[in-house]
Amino acid sequence: MADGTRILLFGGTFDPVHNGHLIIARAAAERRGFGRVVLIPSASPPHKPSAEASADDRLAMCRLAVGDDPLFEICELELRRQGASYTVETLNAFRRQESEADLYWLIGADMLADLHQWYRAEEVVKLTRFIIAARQPWRDQLDPIFQALAEHFPPDVIETLRGGVTDTPLVDISSSDIRCRVAGGEPIDDLVPAAVADYIASHSLYR
Numbered sequence: 698m699a700d701g702t703r704i705l706l707f708g709g710t711f712d713p714v715h716n717g718h719l720i721i722a723r724a725a726a727e728r729r730g731f732g733r734v735v736l737i738p739s740a741s742p743p744h745k746p747s748a749e750a751s752a753d754d755r756l757a758m759c760r761l762a763v764g765d766d767p768l769f770e771i772c773e774l775e776l777r778r779q780g781a782s783y784t785v786e787t788l789n790a791f792r793r794q795e796s797e798a799d800l801y802w803l804i805g806a807d808m809l810a811d812l813h814q815w816y817r818a819e820e821v822v823k824l825t826r827f828i829i830a831a832r833q834p835w836r837d838q839l840d841p842i843f844q845a846l847a848e849h850f851p852p853d854v855i856e857t858l859r860g861g862v863t864d865t866p867l868v869d870i871s872s873s874d875i876r877c878r879v880a881g882g883e884p885i886d887d888l889v890p891a892a893v894a895d896y897i898a899s900h901s902l903y904r
């Protein structure tokens with residue numbers, strides 16, 4: 698049963714947002730009973746080199762990707778903040794805005810191994826519960842990752858993290874592959890919503 702007081706937050710560079718993001722977010726929302734999914738494009742990702750497309754373009758593509766789908770909302774908080782985007786600050790801002798809500802944070806399982814390196818990670822795991830979208834090949838490799846994380850987080854946090862693992866479909870799409878394809882003149886129609894493909898073409902992004 699979907700419940701509006703439980704919000705699934707989904708941060709990413711979204712450079713560009715693609716069908717993989719939308720499919721796993723929808724699947725996680727269905728499996729875990731979320732009625733609200735909030736996409737949060739990051740300003741400057743702490744773990745990655747800077748985005749290629751501007752903040753405005755990435756935001757515009759997120760808006761086009763979700764259209765008027767009532768499941769999705771877009772949050773501009775990180776884009777409007779100066780400097781790097783830290784999840785702990787975003788979560789604190791959400792806490793202030795949505796004091797009644799239970800906040801969950803969706804990540805792909807490929808992000809799990811580095812969780813302890815997130816800025817103020819011990820606070821992050823108290824502010825939110827992670828929903829971990831387990832795409833292959835990561836699903837088979839989660840045990841050693843949890844064992845390694847146990848060096849950095851207490852047992853109750855590890856148990857909660859394990860409880861967040863959620864089966865999502867395997868979608869072999871990444872933003873970096875899409876950028877390469879566009880640069881190489883290859884089609885991306887099956888990889889992003891049509892409105893996003895049109896936007897990339899008409900704004901000559903990733904060339």
Ligand code: ATP
Pocket residue numbers: 708709710711712717718721803804805806807808830832868869870871872873874
């Ligand atoms: P890049 O190829 O530039 O690294 P990306 O496609 O991984 O980008 P991000 O915006 O960095 O996209 O990802 C945001 C979140 O979405 C991350 O938690 C990532 O693990 C997850 N994610 C991205 N693509 C997929 C996918 N195909 N299946 C499941 N999770 C995904």
